[in-house]
Amino acid sequence: MPDRYQIESCQRRFYEGYSHFIRQTPVWKLPGKALGVDCAEVWLKLEQLQTSGSFKARGMLNRLLSNPIPPSGVIVASGGNAGIATAAAARELGVRCEVFVPEVSSPAKRARLAALGAEVVVTGAAYSEALQACLARQQQTGALLTHAYDQPEVVVGAGTLALEIEQQAGLPDAVLVSVGGGGLIAGxxxxxxxxxRVVALEPELAPTLFRAREAGQPVDVSVGGIAADSLGAKRIGDLGWAATQAHVRDALLLGDDAIRAAQLWLWTELRLAVEPAAALPLAALHSGAYVPRPDEKVCLIICGANLDPASLN
Known part of the structure; x- marks a missing residue:
């Protein structure tokens, strides 16, 4: 597993040469009552303001900076956010980028990829099928593969988000994190x-970590639902599995109705336009899936904002 020294080294690399690209996103501290929660404070880590619209920029840039990039450029399979982040990092470094996305990916994310100059291939009903097509193409071209969540450099980059929270605000009592393939929670x-206390949150219709814990090892699951374009991995990644086994006690499931309600609440009450995957932490509080102590300081990772704004109407 990645360690804290690697995460600190990655952050220094970002600061020294790429502070214009990797943003220090704010931590917004609110009393629990402001969000209808019975706890001392809720911290919103506003990572939806990150370059490329999600936390993925951290890991993808670190992956590209850590490896030689061949003339064929970089290649990635993604529900959208990892592809957008890879395309943004590739443009920053002036290299070619090819992105494979499944049919479930949103038109808004595909449009963003095209605007960043990526070559977009839409294939397969789910992320796992897009990944297989991507791997076959990578064998043909020799492009540098960036994985959406299961590469050490990607996890280390995601870990800089947690380091940044501690630098900005100190240690929270609990951190609520959405889980798809597990790269974010691993970091x-x-x-x-x-x-x-790091708490894993998944949609009921995409329970990769929850089912792995039931089985005692990573297993394939069926995925669907409101957050499938971001949290649609078919299986928890090896790095996510190892990190959560070592450091994460709680893995909770949330229904689509609770996720959608939290997404709309963030927009109507706080004017935060975020995708469904970013709303799981608030959904856990509002639904009672996670009940904090009255004196608790709870940090919610608001992880991405690559959505069609019309979906908030």
Missing amino acids: IASWFEQRS
Whole structure:
């Protein structure tokens, strides 16, 4: 698993040469009552303001900076956000980028990819099928493969988000994190270890970590639902599995109705336009899936905003 030294080194690399690209996103501290929650404080880590619209920019840039890039450029399969982040990092470094997305990916994310100059291939009903097509293409071209969540450099980059929270605000009592393939929670758990309680959150219709824990090992699951374009991995990644086994006690499931309600609440009450995957932490509080102590400081990772604004109407 990645360690805290690697995460600190990655952050220094970002600061020294790419502070214009990797943003220090704000932590917004609110009293729990402001969000209808019985706890001392809720911290919103506003990572939807990150370059490319999600936390993925951290890991994808770190992956590209850590490896030689061949003339064929870089290649990735993605529900959207990892592809957008890879395309943005590729444009920053002036290299070619090819992105394979499944049919479930949103038109808004495909349009963003095209605007960033990526070559977009739409194939397969789900992320796993797009990934297989991507791997076959990579064998033909020799392009540098970036994985959406299961490469050490990607996890280390995601871990800089957790380091940044501690630098900005100190240690929260709990950190609520959405899980798809597990790259984000792997990075966050690798930084906080067990100094803060890291809580894994998944949609009921995409329970990769939850089912892996039931089986005692990563297993394939069927995925669908409102957050499938972001949290649509078919299986928890090896790095996500290892990190959550070591550092994460709680893995909770949330229904689509609760996720959608939290997404709309963030827009109507706080004017935060975020995609469904970014709303799971608030959904966990509002639904009662996670009940904080009255004195608790809870950090919600608001992880992305690549959505069609019309979907908030």
